[in-house]
Every structure is written in structure tokens, then in C-alpha cells.
Amino acid sequence: VRAAVRQALSRLLAPEQSSLMAALLVGDTDGLSEAQRFDFTQSGLAHLTAVSGLHLVTLLRALDLLLGRLPLRYRARAVFQLLFLLFFGCLTGWRVSVTRAIVMTGAQLAGKLLLRPTSPPCLLALSLLVLTCCQPYAVLGSAFWMSAAATAALIFLAEPLAVRLNRFLPRFPARLLATGLSTQLATLPWSLALSHSVQLASLPVNALAIPLAGGALCLGLALLPLGLIGPPVAAAAAGRPLGLILSLLRELAGWTARLRAGRLYSGWFNPCLLLAVLALTLCLWPAWRRVALKAFLVLLVAGLAWQGIAWLNRPPVQVWFFDVGQGDAILVRSRRGTLLIDGGKPGQGTRTLIPALNALGIARVRLAAVTHGDQDHAGGLAELAEYNCLETLLIGQGLYADSTRQVSEAPALAALLDGARRAVQTVAWHDTIALDRDARFRVLAPPDNREIQDEARRDSNAWSMILEGDLAGSRFLFTGDCTPAGERRLNETGWPRADVLKVAHHGAALTTGQAMLKQTRPAAAVISVGVNNYGHPDPGVLERLADQGCLVFSTRTCGAIRFDCRPNQLTVRTMAGGQP
Structure with missing residues (x-):
């Protein structure tokens, strides 16, 4: 049945709209893109794509209106509603929230048929008991507790809150606001744990989104027969109003997800x-x-x-090497500012970086430096710019001047520069970047000259920015995707001493040579690498680091890596528990 529903929706709507409609109607989220999932989660509208009691009540009201026009007695209508409950449960796969809503609604209908009184607290207790008996492992999931908490809030909290709000607002807006506020308060711990942030604007946004979703549900259910057996042209024409509603819902979720004002972060609690x-x-x-x-x-x-x-x-400075797969993303956090160096591939911004920033309580990154234009460095930063998480973007002078040539070669860089717009600042060779007195950086390379420009036409990594960081007395060396030629130039001019080395180009064979290691003499090295077909990190690089007596940490085995920098003290912690 679910496959038939998906097929009917695909005839009625465009692909992106049909996947959203399938999520609203039957809870099938497999077709949703990562961007759609992220927008609905960050906007506080994810409950619309996870079929729950809200969907069931909306459809039951529409069914009740339809049955009311037929010459049926109350008992017959109740039997039809009970049959619809069973059908809807099978259609949605008996998800936790749906099962809870079906048991409560079915018990209430049965009570009316048998002329027996029912109370909402008893109905909730019965539904949780049935869930525990039929799906015992559901108790271990967040969906069970979020559904129970939200329903309990509607039963016990919404009415007293509506009475208080009715002193300042008309009755209907007061009840609507009380419903949204009570459920949001009840599910606050889980929202902070799962998405690491809560958007206060989701209260008025839900007041707009819920009627839109209800209208889409009823209209989509009414058009399903046409989508199943009707001519394709007629089905597509009839589905246009539904597509418009879904587009409005999608735009509303996207706008709210990009709104940084009014957002509470788990790091604040x-x-x-x-x-x-x-x-x-x-x-x-x-x-x-x-x-x-x-x-x-x-x-x-x-x-x-x-x-x-x-x-x-908290230490004066923390350095986070995030696990973004085959790419770089490094966050330097001092007491007065943040610097993010690169952002991994496209998709890592929404999948890893924004949730990590939310968990750390960072609303916006003060400075973001893109070392060069490769996808695995600039892609995630473009998404942070799109979601208004960046204040200022730092880019090398030579790379910025050469960016127009690289539009076709580096689309992520073009998207990043377009997203950052006016908040772009160029940095030059030997410039100093200061977050505060405990966190200062110096640009070691590359110079903007004809030699680098010619090299960049053959290898875009020639523009890779190399930074030296003095972080609360500890020295870090961020080498980006330094090329062999760039390493040789610094071998001649002299590398600075480093306590921690970010290994160049994910541990590529032709970089991180013996001459460079003898000059830098790092005590620890971090390789930001994921599953790849390039042989990274190269065994020769690992051997040279071992010969130097260097502790080597890899994001592939250690997960995210955090260095705590204090005067005369440097400690490291790995999030996945891996060892060097």
C-alpha cells in the first residue's frame, strides 16, 4: 500500500514535493533530501514529517465531516473511524507516536460506544502500557518519551497555560500558543539532545505550518485516487494546488532554519x-x-x-579537529572569539559542523578561513554561510584574485563567496590574525607572486594557506593541502617550531618530508582523513612521523580530537576513544 501511495504522489507532484508529501502522509522519510531533513529539524517542524497524533486527528476530523454528510448512525460512524484507525496504523507501519495516538483515540471511541467514561490521563497510561507490551524496545528510544511527554503536556499543562495567556490574548490564539509552548517545554531536553538547539520562533511558525500541513494532508488524501488511476496530465494539473502548499511549507522550514536570532543552544544549558x-x-x-x-x-x-x-x-584556547571524513575542519575557540579553518565536503556543514557548533553553544563563527578552493575544504563552509553561521570569511589575496578563474573548477568556493557576499576579507603573506591575546595566527604561505600563479594553474593546492598558531603558549601548524613545492620553499626559508602539526593533504606521500619534520619537531600530529581511494595516510608519512617520536592522531580512528591549551600545558582528548 505504501508503494502505491508513493507512486500516486509521484504522478501528482514534482519529486521533491512528492517526497515531502509521503513523509507527511505515511511517515516515509526515505525520499527526503539531507537539506529537507535538516531544515525541518532546525526549524522545529520535524514533528510534521514524523507521523503522529497531529496527523491522525487532522485526518479523523476530515473523515468525521465526510461521514456526517452520510445517513449513518453514530455507532456506524464510530465503527468506520475504528476501521480507519487500523488502516492508518498499518499504512504508517505502527510507529511509536502513531500507535500511542491510535490506542488513545480507539479507546475513547470504544468508551463512547459502550457508554463508559474515559479520561485523558487514563487513555495516555493505557497507550503507554500497550506500547510497552507490544513494542518493549520502544522504551529505549527517544520517540517513546517525546511522544509521552508532549501528550502529558497537552493534558496537564496546556489548559492552565491557556487560562493565563487568555488574559492578554483572544481565546483561540491563547489556546494555540499554549499548545505549542507546552509541547515545546515538555520535549525541550530531547530537542536539545538530538538537534542541540531550539528555535523560539518555531512557536509562531508552527501556528502557520500546522494548518498548511493539515490542508496538505486532507487534499493529498483526496487526490490519491486520481493519482492512482487518473490520466497523468489530469493528475499533474490537480496536484498543483497541493504542490503550492508543500512549497510554502518547505520555504517556511528553510527560512526558520536559517534564522539564528531566538535560537537556544544545548551548550547554554x-x-x-x-x-x-x-x-x-x-x-x-x-x-x-x-x-x-x-x-x-x-x-x-x-x-x-x-x-x-x-x-x-575552560582552557583559554581549545582546538577541535572535527571528523568530516576526507576533508579538513578545524575550530579554534578562545574566550573572546572563534576561528574555523575549512569546513569539509558539501554536506558536512549541515551534517557535522552546525550540530557541533550548536552543541558548543556557538551561535556564529567570528572568523572562517578557507585555505583553498577544493570541495573537501570549502564545501561545508558554503553551507555555514548559507545558514548565517559565519560573520567574516578570510581568504588569501591570491586565491581571491584567482577565484573567477576557478568558478568551474571549484564550485564550492564560488558558492562560499556568493554566500558570504560582503563579509569577505583577504589576508596576505605574513599577515597576523588575532582572536585575542591567547590566540594569534601568522600566515606563512603562500606569497602572491607569478611563481605561485603559474603553479596554481597546474595544481589548485598551490594556493593552500598555511597558518602558524600561537595558542596560549602552544604552537600549532595548520598546513592545509600544502604541495611538495610549497613545502620545499618553506624548507629553504625555515619552518617554525610546532607542538602540534596538522599533517598536510591528509597524509599524502609527497609531503611531510624529513627536512620539514626536523625543523618543526612536532610532539603530536593530526591527520584529518576518512575512507578514501588515495591511500591516505601514506605509510611512508606515518613512518617518518614515528621516527620523529611524534604521537599521531587520525580523525578516521579517533573521531573528533580536542586539544586544551593552557600556559605550559597541552592536553588532548579523542571523542571516539581511539588511541594514537
Whole structure:
């Protein structure tokens, strides 16, 4: 049946719209692109693409209106609704949220048929019991707890909150806002854990998106027969209004996802602050108000103290080597600013970098340096620029002047420069970049001269920016995709001493030579590499690093790697637990 639904939708709608409609109608998210998934998650509208009680209630109301026009008695209508519940459960694969909604609705209908009273708390308890018995492993998933928490909030929290809001707003907007606010408060811990951020604007956005999704559901269900058996031309023409609704929903999700103002990040919270939010909601009940207010104040002070102590204990500078596969993405974070060096391949911006920045509580990166125009360095930065996560883009003078020639060769660089627009600043050979007194960088290469320009026509890596970082007394060397010719030039002029070396070009065989290692003498080296067909890292490079007595960390085996820089102290931690 689900395959037939997908086929019908493909005849009614364009591919991107049909995949979104399949997610809305039957919870089939396989056809959604990564960009669509990310936009709906970051905008707080992901619940629309995960079939839940909202979808079921919308369809049941439409069915009830249709049955009301037929000469059927109440019991007959109730039987039709129960049969529809079973059909919808089978159609959607009995997902956790759908099963919970079907059990609650079915029990309520059965109670009316048997003339027995029902109460929402008892219905919720029954649905959770049935879920636990039929799908015991569902208890281990976030969907179970988010569905239970959101439903409990609608039962216990929405009505008292609507009463309070009704003092300032008309009844309908007050109830609508209370519904959205109560469910968002209830699911806040899971939202922060899964997407690492919550957009406050999702409250009014949901007020627009939910009617759009409801209209799309009803219209899509009504057009399904035409999509199944109707002529293709007629089906495509009839599907245009539905396509318009879905396009509006998609644009709304994309706009909200790109909105940085009003976003709360998981890095800003701790358990005390989350409990303070819970205590604040308990103030809605008069019997709990005094105790809840005291608890709120105590937890708020404790949470703020926790955050303050964590900030004071944080090292002056942290250096993160993110695991972005076969590419580079390095974040330098000081107390007063951030510098992101490269961003990995296209897709890594939304898949890795933005979630990581959200988890660290970084709303926007102050400076982002693109070393050169290759896809595995500039692609993720273009996505950060698209989602308004960059303040200023740093690019080498020579690379910027040569960027018009590289439009066809380096589309990611062109997209990055187009996304950054006015916030582009060029840096030159021997320039200094300062975040604060604990984090300073010097551009070691390349110079913008005829030799480099001629070399860049043969190998775009010739423009790769090489940075030396003085980070709270520890020296880092960021070599990008340094070429053999670029390494030889610095061998002649002299490499600076480095405590940590970012190995050039993912450990390519022709770089990181013995002469370079003798001058830099690194104590640790990081190879940013993923699964590849190039043989990276080369065994010869690993051997030369071992001969130098250097600890080698690889993002492929260690995951993300963090260096904590303090005066006279440098510590390293790997996120995946791998060892050098």
C-alpha cells in the first residue's frame, strides 16, 4: 500500500514535493533530501514529517465531516473511524507516536460506544502500557518519551497555560500558543539532545505550518485516487494546488532554519537550568506556586553558577579537529572569539559542523578561513554561510584574485563567496590574525607572486594557506593541502617550531618530508582523513612521523580530537576513544 501511495504522489507532484508529501502522509522519510531533513529539524517542524497524533486527528476530523454528510448512525460512524484507525496504523507501519495516538483515540471511541467514561490521563497510561507490551524496545528510544511527554503536556499543562495567556490574548490564539509552548517545554531536553538547539520562533511558525500541513494532508488524501488511476496530465494539473502548499511549507522550514536570532543552544544549558524550567511551569498551579517559585530561584542560581564555573575552568584556547571524513575542519575557540579553518565536503556543514557548533553553544563563527578552493575544504563552509553561521570569511589575496578563474573548477568556493557576499576579507603573506591575546595566527604561505600563479594553474593546492598558531603558549601548524613545492620553499626559508602539526593533504606521500619534520619537531600530529581511494595516510608519512617520536592522531580512528591549551600545558582528548 505504501508503494502505491508513493507512486500516486509521484504522478501528482514534482519529486521533491512528492517526497515531502509521503513523509507527511505515511511517515516515509526515505525520499527526503539531507537539506529537507535538516531544515525541518532546525526549524522545529520535524514533528510534521514524523507521523503522529497531529496527523491522525487532522485526518479523523476530515473523515468525521465526510461521514456526517452520510445517513449513518453514530455507532456506524464510530465503527468506520475504528476501521480507519487500523488502516492508518498499518499504512504508517505502527510507529511509536502513531500507535500511542491510535490506542488513545480507539479507546475513547470504544468508551463512547459502550457508554463508559474515559479520561485523558487514563487513555495516555493505557497507550503507554500497550506500547510497552507490544513494542518493549520502544522504551529505549527517544520517540517513546517525546511522544509521552508532549501528550502529558497537552493534558496537564496546556489548559492552565491557556487560562493565563487568555488574559492578554483572544481565546483561540491563547489556546494555540499554549499548545505549542507546552509541547515545546515538555520535549525541550530531547530537542536539545538530538538537534542541540531550539528555535523560539518555531512557536509562531508552527501556528502557520500546522494548518498548511493539515490542508496538505486532507487534499493529498483526496487526490490519491486520481493519482492512482487518473490520466497523468489530469493528475499533474490537480496536484498543483497541493504542490503550492508543500512549497510554502518547505520555504517556511528553510527560512526558520536559517534564522539564528531566538535560537537556544544545548551548550547554554545544564541539568539545573532544565530543572529550573520545569519548576517554572509548575508555578501555573496555585497549589504548587510557592514551592515551585522557590525551587525555580534556587535551581536558576545553581545553574548560572554551574555555567560560570564551567566557563572559568575552560582552557583559554581549545582546538577541535572535527571528523568530516576526507576533508579538513578545524575550530579554534578562545574566550573572546572563534576561528574555523575549512569546513569539509558539501554536506558536512549541515551534517557535522552546525550540530557541533550548536552543541558548543556557538551561535556564529567570528572568523572562517578557507585555505583553498577544493570541495573537501570549502564545501561545508558554503553551507555555514548559507545558514548565517559565519560573520567574516578570510581568504588569501591570491586565491581571491584567482577565484573567477576557478568558478568551474571549484564550485564550492564560488558558492562560499556568493554566500558570504560582503563579509569577505583577504589576508596576505605574513599577515597576523588575532582572536585575542591567547590566540594569534601568522600566515606563512603562500606569497602572491607569478611563481605561485603559474603553479596554481597546474595544481589548485598551490594556493593552500598555511597558518602558524600561537595558542596560549602552544604552537600549532595548520598546513592545509600544502604541495611538495610549497613545502620545499618553506624548507629553504625555515619552518617554525610546532607542538602540534596538522599533517598536510591528509597524509599524502609527497609531503611531510624529513627536512620539514626536523625543523618543526612536532610532539603530536593530526591527520584529518576518512575512507578514501588515495591511500591516505601514506605509510611512508606515518613512518617518518614515528621516527620523529611524534604521537599521531587520525580523525578516521579517533573521531573528533580536542586539544586544551593552557600556559605550559597541552592536553588532548579523542571523542571516539581511539588511541594514537
